[in-house]
Amino acid sequence: MSTFLSLRILALEAIRCPRRTLSTTSRWSGDPWPLPHTPQHLSNTQTPSDIPPPTPIPRPGESTETLRARLIYQSRKRGTLESDLLLSTFARDHLKQMDETELKEYDKLLDEPDWDIYYWATEGRTPPERWAKSSVLEKLTIHAKNEGKVVRKMPPL
DSSP states (O other): OOHHHHHHHHHHHHHHSOOSOOOOSHHHHSOSSOOTTSHHHHHHTOOOTTSOOOOOOOOTTOOHHHHHHHHHHHHHOOSSHHHHHHHHHHHHHHGGGOOHHHHHHHHHHHTSOHHHHHHHHTTSSOOOHHHHTOHHHHHHHHHHHOTTOOOOOOOOO
16 A cells, blocks of 8 residues: 555544544633623733833924824824724824824824723723823723714725
């Protein structure tokens, strides 16, 4: 009998009579990708409190138009679809009306971790003291509530 044929027979026997049983441990039965706002996701995405806030990259001489364009791009390219959708639609709707002070505050907000921004905006977590009285985060929270029930999709780049 050829090697190919004997390997084929072994493969067919393995399919008919599997020797390995499925694992029933909680490690394997848990959802590897929990949905946002579930307790498991909230606990997995918590940023440790001992980590200092991020320091922004200094950009001396950046014009307001360049700052606005950069913030639009950074709002769109976050890394998680939830943050991308929330922040890119917020940027599309609000950045044109913001003055330079608000734009710089929004720039600092974008330096925070994605899931923190998402849960602060959707009121899944309370923001830290440095963001508690932020007008930009307040606008983002109102935007996230979507009281007009607007169907949102990613804006074009």
